[in-house]
Amino acid sequence: MRFFTLTLLLISSLVSAKIVPATYFKTTQNFIDKMVKKHDFNRDELLTIFATVKFKITDKSIKKKDKKKYVKKPPMAWDKYRGLFLTEARINNGVKFWQDNLATLKRAEKTYNVPAEIIVAILGIETSYGAKKGTHPTFKTLTIRAFTNYRRQRFYRNELENFLLMSRENAIAPLSIKGSYAGAMGYTQFIASSYRHYAVDFDHDGVVDLFSSPADAIGSIANYFDKHHWHDFGEIARPISLHTKQLQHAKRANSKPKMTAKYWRKQGFDIDTDINNKTKLAFVRLPQKKIDENWLTFWNFYVLTRYNHDNRYAMAAYHLSEKIKQQFNQ
Template identity: 80%
Template structure:
């Protein structure tokens, strides 16, 4: 798992721990589970996961604060994600995503591993699409299902270094004047498992490139 992706996500989510949220999480989940909110069933399950999480990790539920929607800690995990993906990465005998950045780093890596991140796989490339082919680019999450050969047969101009069997998808990102179009690989789709918004995934990807570039410059 590229460390620059993890660093980018920690920056986007909480400014590296400086903004983990000030909303009492128990109150947030109770209101959303039983109030006049959409997705009440989802939040009822999250409330159950939250109470189990606090018991399993010996954290007083009233002491936990997070985002307005119930996300918590350095990586802004919801309660069910905390229970499924959080790990004791520094091996100190406890899982702590609220004050331990090492556990947070390992937990984000574990999240992507469990969602089948491909080591050394590409994430995205910009691509120009003709008006005929623009229909293939989605504004919503687009899972790669068709391989490169399929798209070449459709008449799309795909970079020659991409193997015929590689599965691809295409997205559109709204801009002020004209939408950006991108060719996306499996790992971009995995990024959208963390947050389903294509713009979030692209921000994480582009920030990670800047982080890696800066790191390399500083270490020459």
Template identity: 40%
Template sequence: MTRISSLLAPLFAPIGALLLGSVAVAEPLDTKTLTADFIKEQQAKGFTQAETEAFLADAKLNQDVLDAISRPWEAKPWHVYYPIFLTEKRLAAGLKFWNEHEQTIARAAKTYGVDPQVIVAIIGIETFYGGYMGKYPVLDALYTLGFHYPPRADFFRSELGQLQQLIKEEKLPLDELKGSYAGAMGYGQFISSSYRHYAVDFDGDGQRDLLTNPVDAIGSVANYFHEHGWQAGEPVVLPLVNEGTPKAKVWSGERLNLTVADILSPDLSLKKNQDLNASQKAMLVALEQADSAEYWLGLKNFYVITRYNRSPLYAMAVYQFSEQLKHAHDQS
């Protein structure tokens, strides 16, 4: 943090990845004025007009990108969404990846204070361990959304500017960069700003390579979670028993403003009794099953996953997959 994974794009998001929503009806953008403004913004960052014009010269409008962003996977109900990601095939691939990179994953977990199964789960959900990193030229994706997608144009133009800085800093081949429809790249599907701010050179070879180097990708995913406040060993999300109408509002992407005490009630209680700080920040998560709603208590770590991709469905898929991975890895 999407495909947002190539199915998903961490607009954190990363995310990083966030829930993009469908295309809204809006007035067409004035691309000529926006281009002139973009060039001025890049000049303020140290690029000449000629450099930015050359950067934009090969950018093309891609209708497939606009079509893809209009039908995000997170718009599906949970009972349709989770079978896409929680599969035996992905679990087997995750265990293979974990075994192949056992020492690197353990070092990243220790260095950044992030549970190892979460690192492995993110890379598996995002790109099936490098198997599906996206088919869209990153330049075209960000140009298309920045200049032809009114609902999020400002955000994607900013990411386009970040891309120009990124390719200069990391000496990336612009004409070869491919990723998700939202412009996310590499094993962990980092957007340009997340790549610049959270990528690490975890193997010490002098380059932060998230495109072909799984070691750097593992360290970078761990660093992303560390920088967003992950608490190793702490609970992520807890199942609830619902016997009435919840009094608390279901979380919809805002900053955490409720506490555990605000959410729990005689009609909405923990499925398993356990000691829990009632004053800690939390969220109420609702998952749409085929015939009912399922409620969960999301804690700080769950919120951190949503900094990678803002959909609670995405965060729950990551959590449940991470638990599957941990159980299988512990048994192997």
């Protein structure tokens, strides 16, 4: 009773200052009830950690819960986007990471049939090989996004539920975890649900640790792609020239290969002769300041977009992997 009395007094004092703890919101209280009933969490422990998160509030955020207006910005040109990731430093550091973790990457290749250079490239883009994992308190990030006027509240509440389960399953203090501004964590920048579904104990120390174990990060990325049906060491993409009428088939959004090479050949597309008639293909258009690039993409390119749905991300990962592999093999 003393704990609840103190909590109420704290809330009362903060409300007058337009700052309230997360427990002020009825939706948060309902969420805590759910975690207690569904997952057998300790109510007092949840109340304690949720009380650490404070919101600056307005009448709109409490009474109307208005969602922030979302204005979609035009995409960054592909040539500029590519330049953010295909840097000399990122390539050199990727080679060093590969050399430092050679045995683990070989084991990941053998276990999951995902090329080492792809795993290294993803780690390079996400966190510069673990150097930049994020500084935002993940519990606070998810709580604010789940219970104030952010977009995708349902998504963030689901991630908050998975985050608390992930913390308990791996014996990690929830308030100790830091990540990206949107709640992604560790070497791999997995969100909580991905951490629970795809992270693996690849160094066999009894703990699934994406915060300090490069081995677990390597194995988890490989497992992620394997679970999304990566075709063993299959091709990813190659450039293609398209006539004006064919450009409508080159999508700027991520595109799942559905039609075969045979089908596209019948439509008049100049598909390279080494590609089997049964191979399913798609076409990707990457916007640039002057002339857009067009690419013929295979299933594995689509799998790359499962990590991040932006075609530019997948293509940057592919290009970076090729640069790292080339320099590694020199």
